[in-house]
Amino acid sequence: MDDEEARSRLLDSAEELFYRHGIQAVGMDRVRTASGVPLKRLYRLFPAKESLVTAYLERRDQRWLGSLRTAALTPAEPRARVLAVFDWLADWFTEPDFRGCAFLNTYGELGAAAPEIVRVHKAELHALLADLTADPALADPALADRLLILAEGATAVAALNPGPEPAHRAREIAELLLPTM
Template sequence: MNDEEARTRLLDAAEALFYAEGIQAVGMDRIRSTSEVPLKRLYKIFPAKEALVTAYLERRDQRWTASLRGAVAQAADPAGAIEAVFDWLARWFSEPDFRGCAFLTAHGELGTGPAGVLDVVRRHKSELRELLAELAGPGQEDLADQLLILVEGATAVAALSPGPEPAHHARRAASTLLAATARQPRHLDAAGTTP
């Protein structure tokens, strides 16, 4: 087994165990035994648990964000793309191993402790906010913030009651927000254009 294969096996084990049981509940020896990577190689690749947690969250962020972006890219228009976010969430919330947001869970467990972990959590949430801002459109910062709250709220509710319903409720709320935003008059800036 080379280092690349060992790293993949370690990250696979870490993701399965950390997401299902919690970061603090799972020790490095459990990661070693589940991955079947020798302890010496584990510590060669990830010298500390913080490095493993950070790598696990970075990999999860890349997959999660790419999957969500892929879902919204198929929409025909901006409103459809926003609805696609909540449809994607409904599918995620219905997965048998869904346990909520890995990033908020990590932050909840570790607080502001490990800087690398906190950076990944903040970056993930920032990327999600940026995607929602892209979908909301220029000058719609309030709408993007409101959509973020709907996404995060639905995810928190689904963590307690898994299934698609929290996403469906949030989708209806997002549709109401979009309709209200469409009815609002747009103000012109000093140049006579809408901001």
């Protein structure tokens, strides 16, 4: 096993364990056991748990935002692009392993000690919403802020009661915020 494969196996295991059980509840030895990567190599690749947590969140950020961006940019019409965000959330909320937002979960566990990627992720999500609402037909400078609150609120509600309904309700509210075209 080369370093690239070991890194991938460690990140796969860390993501599954951290997302399901929480960062503080999972030690490095548990990640090592789940990944099958020797402890010496684990610590060579990730010298501290914080570096593994950061790498897990960075990889999750890329995949999560990439998938959301693709879904939101698929429709041609600006209003439909915004609403596609909530349709994507509804699908995500029904995944069998859904446990809420990994970034908010991390912040909830670690508070101010959470890696910077937590704040970066939320800024990137806001930037995506700002891009989607930049069309002159949607001209409302506060719309991206409102949509972010709707999306985050729906995610928090769905974490407690998994299923698509929070996204559907948030979509209904988003429809009221968007001008008809």
